Amino acid sequence: MYASLVLSSILLMLFATLLPAAILKTLGLGPRYDLVTVVKNKVWTHGYSQSNSVSTIIRGKDGKLWIRSPPPIKGNEAVLTRIKALGDVAVVYGTHSHDSHVDQWIEAFPGATMMAPKRDTGLISARQQVDVAIEDAVDVRANFGLEIVDNPAQVFADPFILVDVGEPHGSALLLPCGFATFDFNVWNPVHWLLRLSGFAKNSTKVSYIRLFSFLFSSTEGMRKAEPVIAQLCALNDVRIIIPLHGPARFGAPNAYLGGLSPIEARRFF
Numbered sequence: 001m002y003a004s005l006v007l008s009s010i011l012l013m014l015f016a017t018l019l020p021a022a023i024l025k026t027l028g029l030g031p032r033y034d035l036v037t038v039v040k041n042k043v044w045t046h047g048y049s050q051s052n053s054v055s056t057i058i059r060g061k062d063g064k065l066w067i068r069s070p071p072p073i074k075g076n077e078a079v080l081t082r083i084k085a086l087g088d089v090a091v092v093y094g095t096h097s098h099d100s101h102v103d104q105w106i107e108a109f110p111g112a113t114m115m116a117p118k119r120d121t122g123l124i125s126a127r128q129q130v131d132v133a134i135e136d137a138v139d140v141r142a143n144f145g146l147e148i149v150d151n152p153a154q155v156f157a158d159p160f161i162l163v164d165v166g167e168p169h170g171s172a173l174l175l176p177c178g179f180a181t182f183d184f185n186v187w188n189p190v191h192w193l194l195r196l197s198g199f200a201k202n203s204t205k206v207s208y209i210r211l212f213s214f215l216f217s218s219t220e221g222m223r224k225a226e227p228v229i230a231q232l233c234a235l236n237d238v239r240i241i242i243p244l245h246g247p248a249r250f251g252a253p254n255a256y257l258g259g260l261s262p263i264e265a266r267r268f269f
Contacts, residue, residue: 061145
């Protein structure tokens, strides 16, 4: 059973790698764009790509916007129109695995601040100069109601972020993408496909391939992450979970993150 699942997944990955992006989009496998209201007048998400990548948009006290993992604008200018209707983007937040389109948003909003986690500033600077680390941006965090959750020993690739969204929701928890131990693995065929394909990170094809990477992921990251996830499950004020891949979930963290297997964890991280 497992062998057939692995084989079919490898064939599907090869299919996604070899087929032109235009044909994938024609077949309905291209990027999906939709703006979803999570908390009225405060939090929205915008989906894009085959791996269900999700942008998070937050309105600050000053009415301006903070956007995490921004979607591509070029070729899909409607996304810019939708988000401009919510307000001006003041802060663009990218991480090492979700920075492919940050330069397009800085170009669209020249006055915006480019923000990233401290550990990612060097990686993102190759694409767009980082103005400030989220850990140091006290005033920005206060304006948007952001609070960083401790990530002991950097088990996860990037910080967890709490967003104060007010009653009746309390707080929203923004999840990072991937464990810090999910770096390039010579034994992981998915990683080789990503390296050898020659496609840019987070492109249409690479995002589609990522869907099946859990089949070859070590459980090491999940074991190290268990204490951190237990800490998150104890956050009683959180009633919304927003991952970087997939839709927002409403409810306490324990309902979704408690007792995750490594494969289940890929739905959230």
